Each structure stands twice: as structure tokens, then as C-alpha cells.
Amino acid sequence: MPSFKGQYEHSVDNKGRVAFPAKLRKTVSPAAQDRFTILRGLEPCLYLYPQDRWELVEEKLSKINNFSRKGRTVIRNFLRFAEDLVLDKQNRLSLPSHLMDFSEISSTAIFIGSGERIEIWSPEKLDQIDNELSFESYQELFEQVMGGDIDDED
Amino acid sequence: MPSFKGQYEHSVDNKGRVAFPAKLRKTVSPAAQDRFTILRGLEPCLYLYPQDRWELVEEKLSKINNFSRKGRTVIRNFLRFAEDLVLDKQNRLSLPSHLMDFSEISSTAIFIGSGERIEIWSPEKLDQIDNELSFESYQELFEQVMGGDIDDED
DNA sequence: CACTATCCCCCACATCTCCCCACAATGTAC
DNA sequence: GTACATTGTGGGGAGATGTGGGGGATAGTG
Numbered sequence: 397m398p399s400f401k402g403q404y405e406h407s408v409d410n411k412g413r414v415a416f417p418a419k420l421r422k423t424v425s426p427a428a429q430d431r432f433t434i435l436r437g438l439e440p441c442l443y444l445y446p447q448d449r450w451e452l453v454e455e456k457l458s459k460i461n462n463f464s465r466k467g468r469t470v471i472r473n474f475l476r477f478a479e480d481l482v483l484d485k486q487n488r489l490s491l492p493s494h495l496m497d498f499s500e501i502s503s504t505a506i507f508i509g510s511g512e513r514i515e516i517w518s519p520e521k522l523d524q525i526d527n528e529l530s531f532e533s534y535q536e537l538f539e540q541v542m543g544g545d546i547d548d549e550d
Numbered sequence: 551m552p553s554f555k556g557q558y559e560h561s562v563d564n565k566g567r568v569a570f571p572a573k574l575r576k577t578v579s580p581a582a583q584d585r586f587t588i589l590r591g592l593e594p595c596l597y598l599y600p601q602d603r604w605e606l607v608e609e610k611l612s613k614i615n616n617f618s619r620k621g622r623t624v625i626r627n628f629l630r631f632a633e634d635l636v637l638d639k640q641n642r643l644s645l646p647s648h649l650m651d652f653s654e655i656s657s658t659a660i661f662i663g664s665g666e667r668i669e670i671w672s673p674e675k676l677d678q679i680d681n682e683l684s685f686e687s688y689q690e691l692f693e694q695v696m697g698g699d700i701d702d703e704d
Numbered sequence: 705c706a707c708t709a710t711c712c713c714c715c716a717c718a719t720c721t722c723c724c725c726a727c728a729a730t731g732t733a734c
Numbered sequence: 735g736t737a738c739a740t741t742g743t744g745g746g747g748a749g750a751t752g753t754g755g756g757g758g759a760t761a762g763t764g
Binding site (some may be wrong): 406411413487533 | 739740742744745752
């Protein structure tokens with residue numbers, strides 16, 4: 397499975413529609429059939445999964461016991477802000493308004509290819525986290541993750 | 551089987567009727583034929599199962615030992631407040647009044663797709679449990695699902 | 705046998721979604 | 735450079751969806 401990569405800026409029209417970047421479309425598996433699932437990210441951004449990759453996530457979810465307290469909470473809060481999307485005939489997505497509110501996206505959206513998924517940011521929020529991360533500390537992070545021993549805690 | 555997902559708010563009219571969200575309808579299997587089972591949830595909300603998935607729940611129930619005291623209690627209290635529902639021709643369901651009382655739903659109901667079932671909440675009760683869940687623990691839950699290991703104990 | 709309450713059908717209408725068309729901007733081939 | 739294809743952007747309109755109310759059938763009550 398090829399990774400999504402690159403950054404693309406597109407305008408959002410007043411109906412909440414954004415063109416899906418052509419270059420990213422080329423790495424979406426044909427199996428996904430223009431179908432996506434979008435949801436709240438951990439940062440104030442949105443995560444977009446093509447159908448085939450989303451199904452792997454659902455598979456994980458389906459193994460959680462829906463009657464245990466923890467299981468109920470996990471499933472509810474995870475799926476609550478998720479929605480299925482289909483590209484229209486002009487290869488656009490319409491962003492649900494509650495997700496635009498959450499991510500503070502209004503007239504411009506930035507797509508960032510990020511491995512198995514795509515992140516969608518408002519320019520302001522993206523600037524913000526960019527500024528929080530100095531080049532030095534980025535270097536440091538990079539070394540930690542890519543360097544010898546990978547310890548997966550944060 | 552695709553999971554139910556997303557959150558949808560609808561008004562309840564003075565006859566106790568609520569529109570069933572169109573997006574959720576799309577993930578109800580045609581086998582269910584607009585037939586549902588509704589019952590008290592484990593939180594102060596209602597659980598709604600399309601017919602075909604409800605049958606899986608019943609199967610689980612049938613495996614509980616009916617002669618142990620615990621088993622009898624569980625089965626009795628689970629089924630006691632359950633009721634079958636059918637969508638009307640406008641795709642609405644009418645909520646039984648004892649379940650509206652239990653969940654404190656009056657003029658507004660919030661549907662939450664939650665995997666194999668749908669939860670129905672009153673706005674007030676939903677706010678309440680949202681406030682109990684901090685962002686940090688949400689993050690933790692998220693990582694559990696998207697990250698590797700899911701531990702299925704309570 | 706009335707009377708009442710409930711259920712479920714139909715109708716009406718406002719709103720929203722999505723499909724289609726149009727066209728500008730950009731990139732590519734010759 | 736010119737022609738053509740692809741991509742990005744905008745808007746109009748048909749159909750789906752959400753919401754409310756009227757009225758007839760049915761059942762339960764006194």
C-alpha cells in the first residue's frame with residue numbers, strides 16, 4: 397500500500413465543498429471507489445481514510461466488547477464524529493458542517509498526505525502548530541523516531 | 551457489516567415521533583426491513599437495534615444460563631423494557647413513553663451510531679457524560695483504537 | 705353501545721443534498 | 735505557440751429529507 401504524501405491547498409466554496417487533490421487521488425486504491433470516511437483528528441484537524449483502509453479500523457473496533465463500560469465509551473466517542481463521504485462527479489468532498497466547526501476550516505483547506513490517512517487542516521491551525529514546533533525540536537523528534545531504538549511512548 | 555457512525559439531532563413531535571436519520575438508514579441492512587428493537591441502555595440512553603443485529607443479541611442471551619440466579623436477573627431486566635418498533639411511511643419511529651421517561655427525552659433526541667447498535671440520548675444527559683470525559687482520556691481511547699493493542703477488560 | 709385515547713395513514717411544505725452544467729485556470733502534447 | 739485534456743471553482747435546480755398536522759380505523763373503558 398503506497399503512502400499518502402505531499403501538501404495541497406484548496407478553497408472551500410460556500411456549500412462546504414473542496415476539490416480532492418488530484419495527486420492524492422492517484423494513490424487512493426481503486427478498491428476504495430471514491431468512498432471515504434472522515435472524522436475528528438487528535439489535533440484540531442480532520443482525518444480522512446479511503447474506504448479500504450477505514451475497514452481495517454472498523455475491524456479493530458468490532459473486536460471490542462460493546463457491553464463493557466470501557467468498550468462502550470471507546471466505540472461511542474470514536475464513531476460519534478465520523479461520517480462516510482463520497483466524491484461527487486467533479487471529484488469534490490463536501491465537509492460536514494460540524495467537522496468544519498471543529499477544525500475551524502472555513503474558506504481554505506490544506507490536505508496533508510500522512511501515510512495511511514490524509515489530514516485536513518485550516519491554514520491558521522496549521523501555522524499555529526508549526527510555530528509551536530521549532531526546527532531544533534523537530535530535528536530532535538526526528539532522530540528519536542527514525543534513529544536507532546524506536547521507543548513508542550511519547 | 552458496516553458500523554453505524556455519526557451523530558444526528560432530531561426533534562420529537564408531540565406524538566412522540568422522531569425521524570430516523572437518513573444517513574443511518576443507509577447502513578441498515580435491507581434484511582432488517584425497517585424493523586427495530588429498542589430498549590433501555592446501560593447508560594441513561596436507549597439502544598436501538600435493527601432486526602438482523604438484534605437477533606445476534608438474542609443469540610447471546612440464549613447462551614446465558616437461565617437457571618443461575620444471575621442469569622435470570624440479567625435476562626429479565628434486559629428484555630423487560632425492550633420493545634419492537636417499525637418505521638412508519640415517513641421513516642419515523644414512535645418512542646414508547648416509558649422509554650422516553652427513562653432516558654429523559656422530550657422534544658429533542660440525539661442519535662449516535664455506535665457500531666452494531668444506535669444509541670438515542672437526550673441532549674442534557676449527553677452533555678453530562680461528555681463533561682465526565684476529559685480530552686486527555688479521549689486521546690487515550692483514540693490511541694487504543696488506532697494504535698496497536700486493545701485490551702478488552704473493563 | 706357510546707366515548708375516548710391511541711396508532712398509523714396521508715398530505716403539505718420548508719430545507720437541505722447532491723447532480724448536472726458551465727467555465728476558468730492550469731498543464732501537456734505536438 | 736496552439737490545441738486539447740485535466741483540474742479547480744461556482745451556481746441552478748430536481749429530488750430527498752425533516753417536520754407538522756388532520757383524520758380514519760381500532761381497541762379499551764365505563
